[in-house]
Amino acid sequence: MVDNSSAAQGRVWQRYDGRQRLIRYVVLLLSMMVLYWAVSDIDIFWPWVWDAPNQIGSLGARMWPPDPSGLGEIVAALLETVHIATLATALTIFVALPVSYIAAQNTTPNRACLWLGRFILVASRSVNTIIWALLFVAIFGPGVLAGILAIMFRSIGFVGKLMGEAIEEIDRRPVEAMQATGASKAKVIAYAVVPQVMPAFFAIIILRWDINIRESTVLGLVGAGGIGVILQGAIDTFAWPTVATILIAIITLVLLGEAITGVLRRKVI
Amino acid sequence: MLEISNLTKRYGSDAAVLEDLDLTVEGNSVVAIVGASGAGKSTMLRCINRLVEPTSGSIKLNGSELVTLKGAALRQARRKIGMVFQGFNLIDRLTVMENVLAGRLGYVNLYQAVTRRYPQADIDRAFALLERVEIAHYANKRADALSGGERQRVGVVRALMQEPEILLADEPTASLDPRTSEQIMRLLQSLASEMSLPVLINIHNVAQAKAYTERIVGLRHGKMIFDGAPEDFTKEALDAIYGGIEAPDDQLIETPASGPRQGARGVAHDSF
Numbered sequence: 001m002v003d004n005s006s007a008a009q010g011r012v013w014q015r016y017d018g019r020q021r022l023i024r025y026v027v028l029l030l031s032m033m034v035l036y037w038a039v040s041d042i043d044i045f046w047p048w049v050w051d052a053p054n055q056i057g058s059l060g061a062r063m064w065p066p067d068p069s070g071l072g073e074i075v076a077a078l079l080e081t082v083h084i085a086t087l088a089t090a091l092t093i094f095v096a097l098p099v100s101y102i103a104a105q106n107t108t109p110n111r112a113c114l115w116l117g118r119f120i121l122v123a124s125r126s127v128n129t130i131i132w133a134l135l136f137v138a139i140f141g142p143g144v145l146a147g148i149l150a151i152m153f154r155s156i157g158f159v160g161k162l163m164g165e166a167i168e169e170i171d172r173r174p175v176e177a178m179q180a181t182g183a184s185k186a187k188v189i190a191y192a193v194v195p196q197v198m199p200a201f202f203a204i205i206i207l208r209w210d211i212n213i214r215e216s217t218v219l220g221l222v223g224a225g226g227i228g229v230i231l232q233g234a235i236d237t238f239a240w241p242t243v244a245t246i247l248i249a250i251i252t253l254v255l256l257g258e259a260i261t262g263v264l265r266r267k268v269i
Numbered sequence: 270m271l272e273i274s275n276l277t278k279r280y281g282s283d284a285a286v287l288e289d290l291d292l293t294v295e296g297n298s299v300v301a302i303v304g305a306s307g308a309g310k311s312t313m314l315r316c317i318n319r320l321v322e323p324t325s326g327s328i329k330l331n332g333s334e335l336v337t338l339k340g341a342a343l344r345q346a347r348r349k350i351g352m353v354f355q356g357f358n359l360i361d362r363l364t365v366m367e368n369v370l371a372g373r374l375g376y377v378n379l380y381q382a383v384t385r386r387y388p389q390a391d392i393d394r395a396f397a398l399l400e401r402v403e404i405a406h407y408a409n410k411r412a413d414a415l416s417g418g419e420r421q422r423v424g425v426v427r428a429l430m431q432e433p434e435i436l437l438a439d440e441p442t443a444s445l446d447p448r449t450s451e452q453i454m455r456l457l458q459s460l461a462s463e464m465s466l467p468v469l470i471n472i473h474n475v476a477q478a479k480a481y482t483e484r485i486v487g488l489r490h491g492k493m494i495f496d497g498a499p500e501d502f503t504k505e506a507l508d509a510i511y512g513g514i515e516a517p518d519d520q521l522i523e524t525p526a527s528g529p530r531q532g533a534r535g536v537a538h539d540s541f
Binding site for chain 1: 318320344345346347348350351352354356358359360361362363367371372373374375379382383424427431
C-alpha cells in the first residue's frame with residue numbers, strides 16, 4: 001500500500017517554475033507580435049477578400065459543366081507530362097549517384113570533392129523547379145527539353161542528398177571484409193556498398209518520380225511543356241469549362257501516380 | 270611462415286596499443302592469441318593484412334614484407350591472407366554463394382565481379398568448400414536468412430576461397446553460443462591441417478584456446494607476456510594476462526583497440 005504519512009501530503013508540484021513560465025509567456029508574446037506585424041505590413045485589399053465567396057460561386061458556375069471536347073488533346077498533354085517526369089527521373093540517376101558518392105563522408109575521395117558534392121546538392125535544392133524552368137526556357141527556348149532539364153536539376157539535389165545519407169549509414173563491417181580479400185575500391189563498392197543502399201535507392205527514386213509528376217504539371221505555366229501549357233492557354237482565353245476538365249484530369253493523374261508508386265513501393269522494397 | 274618483428278602501433282599520440290611485438294608462426298600451426306579487451310589482439314591481426322596501418326616494425330609472410338606495400342601490391346598481398354571476423358561481416362542482402370565468391374574479388378576483374386560471371390574453377394571450389402562445411406544446400410539463400418553458426422561458416426569459406434597462405438580469425442566465436450563456437454573452433458582446427466595453413470585466432474575463451482590450438486600467445490597492454498604450449502598455460506599465466514584488470518575500467522580506457530569499434534577505426538585508417 002501507499003504510505004499516506006503526513007510528509008507525503010499537500011506537497012506542491014508544478015511543471016514549470018517561475019522563470020520558465022516567464023520565458024514561455026515572453027515567447028508567446030513575441031510570436032503574436034511577429035504575426036501581427038506580418039498581417040499589418042502586407043498590403044491586402046480587404047474588400048476583395050470579403051467578395052471572395054461570390055467570386056468562387058461565379059467561377060464555379062462558369063466552370064460547370066466541364067467541357068470534354070478537348071479531352072484528346074488534354075490526355076496527350078498529360079502523357080507528355082508523365083514522360084517529362086519519367087525521363088527527368090531517369091536522367092537524374094546518372095548525375096545524382098556520382099554526386100552522392102562524392103558527397104558522402106565515407107566514400108568521398110578527398111575534402112575538395114566532398115565540398116564540391118555538397119555545393120552541387122545545395123545549389124540544386126535551393127533553386128525551385130519553376131526557376132530552373134525559367135532559366136532553361138531562356139537557354140533552350142520553350143518546350144519539353146527545358147521542362148525535363150528543370151525537373152532533373154531540382155531532382156539531383158533531392159536524390160543526391162538522400163542517397164548520400166544512405167551511403168553514410170551503411171554497415172562498415174562488410175566493407176572491411178571486402179578490403180581484406182584484396183578487392184579494389186570499385187569492387188568494394190559493388191559488393192559492400194551497392195547491395196546495402198539498394199532498398200533506399202528504389203524508395204528514393206519512386207518517391208522522386210511521384211513528386212516529379214506533380215511538379216511537371218506546372219512547368220507549362222512558364223512554357224516548359226506538359227499539361228500546364230494547355231492550362232495556361234485555357235485560363236488566358238477564359239475557357240473555364242476547359243480549365244475545369246484540365247484540373248480534374250491533373251487530379252486524376254496525381255491520384256493514379258500515387259496508387260502506382262504505392263504498389264511499386266510494396267513490390268520492390 | 271609469418272614473421273612479425275618489432276611491431277608497434279599507436280593511435281595518434283596515445284599510449285601504444287602494440288609495443289615491440291615479435292611473433293613467428295610456422296607451418297600449419299594453430300595459434301591462439303589471448304588477452305583482455307584492449308590488449309591489442311585485434312590490432313595485431315589487422316596490422317597483418319593492413320586494415321590497420323602499423324606505426325613501425327616489420328611483418329613478413331613467406332619472406333615478403335607486408336608493411337611497406339601500397340596500392341595494387343597491397344591488394345595482391347591481401348589475397349593471400351584470409352580473415353574471419355567476430356561479426357561475420359557478410360553482405361546480408363547477397364546470397365551465400367555471392368558472399369563466398371566475394372573471396373575471389375582479388376582475382377577476378379571488375380566486369381566478372383559485377384556480372385557474377387566467375388570462372389568455373391571458382392564455382393567448383395566454392396561448392397566443394399560449402400560441401401565441406403555442410404551448407405551447400407544454402408547456396409542460393411540470402412546470407413541474413415542463416416543462423417549465426419552457419420553465417421560464420423560462410424565467413425570461413427569466403428576466407429578460404431582466397432586460397433590463403435595464412436588465416437586470421439578475429440574472435441570468430443564471440444558472437445556464437447557455446448556449442449556452435451566449439452563447432453567453429455573444431456572446423457578451423459581441422460581446416461588448418463587439411464589445407465596446411467597457419468591459423469591465428471584471437472579468442473577470449475581460454476578453455477577453447479587450450480582445447481583447439483597448439484600454441485597460446487598472451488598479450489597484455491600490447492606486449493607479449495606468454496608464449497607457449499597449452500599445457501604450459503597455467504593459472505599464473507592466466508592471472509598475468511587477465512589479473513588485476515577490472516572489466517569496467519578496462520572497457521572505458523581501452524575499448525578503441527577491441528570489438529567492432531576497432532573495426533571502424535581500421536577502415537578509417539585505410540582511407541576508404
